[in-house]
Amino acid sequence: MITFKDVTKTYPDGTTALKDVNFDVREGELLALIGPSGCGKTTTMKMINRLIEPTEGLIEIHNKDIKEYNIHELRWNIGYVLQEIALFPHMTIEENIAVVPEMKKWKKKDLSARIDELMHMVGLDPDKHRKRKPSELSGGQQQRVGVIRALAADPEIILMDEPFSALDPISREQLQKDIRSLQQEIKKTIVFVTHDMDEALALGDRICLMKEGEIVQLDTPQNLVLNPVNSFVEDFIGSRKTPWQTAVDVIMEQSGDAVYSVDDYESGRVPTHGMFHLRKSDGTNGGAVIDGRREVVPELDNGMVLKDAVALFEKHKYDSLPVVRGNKLIGTLSYKDIVLFLKSQSKEEEV
CATH class of the missing domain: 3.40.50.300 (P-loop containing nucleotide triphosphate hydrolases)
Structure with missing residues (x-):
């Protein structure tokens, strides 16, 4: 533009x-x-x-x-x-x-x-x-x-x-x-x-x-x-x-490995164990699937800082949550992702 x-x-x-x-x-x-x-x-x-x-x-x-x-x-x-x-x-x-x-x-x-x-x-x-x-x-x-x-x-x-x-x-x-x-x-x-x-x-x-x-x-x-x-x-x-003030979209997973389409889920072309997220045909968040069962889970706004994201993880106890910008699903973030990122930052500070 x-x-x-x-x-x-x-x-x-x-x-x-x-x-x-x-x-x-x-x-x-x-x-x-x-x-x-x-x-x-x-x-x-x-x-x-x-x-x-x-x-x-x-x-x-x-x-x-x-x-x-x-x-x-x-x-x-x-x-x-x-x-x-x-x-x-x-x-x-x-x-x-x-x-x-x-x-x-x-x-x-x-x-x-x-x-x-x-x-x-x-x-x-x-x-x-x-x-x-x-x-x-x-x-x-x-x-x-x-x-x-x-x-x-x-x-x-x-x-x-x-x-x-x-x-x-x-x-x-x-x-x-x-x-x-x-x-x-x-x-x-x-x-x-x-x-x-x-x-x-x-x-x-x-x-x-x-x-x-x-x-x-x-x-x-x-x-x-x-x-x-x-x-x-x-x-x-x-x-x-x-x-802790880093936005979640800085460290979120973008590859899509943890995301499947709603069509794939409804056709049975998805894992039956573990947790993953669903994307609707219009790109919006379609919820999560945990061990084969579809659930509605909290969303992380892409600009949310890690401090607030951790509080949400601790409150709801899910392994990962969807990251959205507006109404579009743009990635996922796991508790493990946050821990590894904070650990890497701590190591850099010690050097």
């Missing part, structure tokens, strides 16, 4: 912020851009809505050069969430949310319904909060308004520039969970800049790790953790707080 082709950015003082960068952002995915300060991640993101122009190279959206789009229409179709939140202090919450839809000449009835829909979506009561000013909301509530303001005109693309870094840890963790849930519902194409590897691992469908204006590794969270391409990636990942 978004394509960078040989993109370079050199400033008048000779500083090169990006060097021949090539990558794609797939439709409906959340791509996290991460790296040390000055690595080029924010420059990369700001090029998508033409806040910064490349010196060389081409950026496309839907296979069309972004310079061929009317710049106002381009930006109206790209939501933007900033670290500073940047709500208009003199406007009410509903007025802040309405800015872009009003520019696009939305009907008042449609806009009012959209404001209610979005506020409900992020847990803000419209009757209670619509007429309030930003100063009457907490930092976390203001950031929620910043997110839904970016969504108000239903853009295809959302750019998020370290949106949670100024929040306290509790608010930040809750907003990360909210974004994961929201993305499963709205399925927007999101480019998310962060300096926090835990945040990138928790949110990103893929992660683009940058250094000195170049891409070092662009990969899934699982491959980034388990197959770092060099020592820089290893060191950067190693700065994570604790392996």
Whole structure:
């Protein structure tokens, strides 16, 4: 959907912020851009809505050069969430949310319904909060308004520039969970800049790790953790707080060895002993089979951290559980997988 082709950015003082960068952002995915300060991640993101122009190279959206789009229409179709939140202090919450839809000449009835829909979506009561000013909301509530303001005109693309870094840890963790849930519902194409590897691992469908204006590794969270391409990636990942905060999809089993189709089960083409999981024809979770008996077992959201997954395993006593993204079955995780991963991390810390 978004394509960078040989993109370079050199400033008048000779500083090169990006060097021949090539990558794609797939439709409906959340791509996290991460790296040390000055690595080029924010420059990369700001090029998508033409806040910064490349010196060389081409950026496309839907296979069309972004310079061929009317710049106002381009930006109206790209939501933007900033670290500073940047709500208009003199406007009410509903007025802040309405800015872009009003520019696009939305009907008042449609806009009012959209404001209610979005506020409900992020847990803000419209009757209670619509007429309030930003100063009457907490930092976390203001950031929620910043997110839904970016969504108000239903853009295809959302750019998020370290949106949670100024929040306290509790608010930040809750907003990360909210974004994961929201993305499963709205399925927007999101480019998310962060300096926090835990945040990138928790949110990103893929992660683009940058250094000195170049891409070092662009990969899934699982491959980034388990197959770092060099020592820089290893060191950067190693700065994570604790392996207990690793998302389950980083270490889940993706091969499908423990997954059969519902058709196979109904036709008797499955083992009669042990535990395995079922996938329906539409890709959704079809439950589990334990020693030939079909059961409904708890699901692990792909962004759930290992600490919470272990608590679920201890509560329900199953050997393995299905991992889902949205309503799709994407893998399985066993208690043994968690133990082996934590053991491997402990050995690395001892070295």
